[in-house]
Amino acid sequence: MATPTDWLEGARLRTLPAAMAPVILGTAAAVHIGHWSAPRALLALGVALFLQIGVNFSNDYSDGIRGTDDHREGPPRLTGGGLASPRTVLAAALGCFGAATVLGLWLVVLSGQWVLVAVGACAVAAAWFYTGGRHPYGYLGVGVSEVMVFVFFGLVATVGTTVTQVPSAPWWLWCLASGTGLLSVSLLMVNNIRDIPTDREAGKRTVAVRLGERGSRTTYVALLLAAVLLAGLALVTVDTGTAIAFVPVLLLGAAVPARRVVAGATGRALIPALRDTGLYTLAWSLVVGAVLVVTA
Secondary structure (H helix, E strand, O other): OOOHHHHHHHOOHHHHHHHHHHHHHHHHHHHHHOOOOHHHHHHHHHHHHHHHHHHHHHHHHHHHHHOOOOOOOOOOOOOOOOOOOHHHHHHHHHHHHHHHHHHHHHHHHHHOOOHHHHHHHHHHHHHHHOOOOOOOHHHOOOOHHHHHHHHHHHHHHHHHHHHOOOOOOOHHHHHHHHHHHHHHHHHHHHHHHHOHHHHHHHOOOOHHHHHHHHHHHHHHHHHHHHHHHHHHHHHHHHOHHHHHHHHHHHHHHHHHHHHHHHOOOOHHHHHHHHHHHHHHHHHHHHHHHHHHHHOO
């Protein structure tokens, strides 16, 4: 029987800082533009966290019943490790998706951004079919997973947070949203780098499996650098002097999550890199968000 600790591990708390990042950044952008709402920001945060945890439980369930997690390198999963029944894990995933839906609808009613109902429905569908259904796109290895993460955990989460508080989305906001999207993709990439041996054996053809160790690690570093460049481009427009001061900080910070990946760490040794990537994504959003607030 799964313990509370097992459920916390199943929720994959290491991924939650990255889920918080676009909400923080989107709210900071609203402050910079001229208006923000604490209740709406908190609702957006709830949507992001429940959606991320729902994705994590959904992946646990779907990979577990397929046998993908039978010989995994990371911590044992609830379903694949036999810690909880598949039905219970599925119920947890659906419960999280349900909570995200309720909070999202509440946010839409407050903001009047009704188009987000359709966007939210697509986000939940993308979360489920990543590893769920008969033909999960997470097993294709052609970049669909990365595109979905970029769109929903980057563009939609960041810009969506802003427009529910202030009806404006300047080009620099899309630039920063792309940065959060790339950082979210980097989190997926380091997770898949860790699982290359077991995914290959299970027939899960992720992009990391197709690129191989060297190509995947190079891509991971490129994603971090691209996020820094996008932040620099946006911040130069907002305030050139501040951008010149803070972009080097973001660049140096990227070395923290990248060092283990570049050094060739494998298996469980990459778990700290997964944690550090999530924390760097959060720190990236806090630094950029602080610049937006200070220059408002």
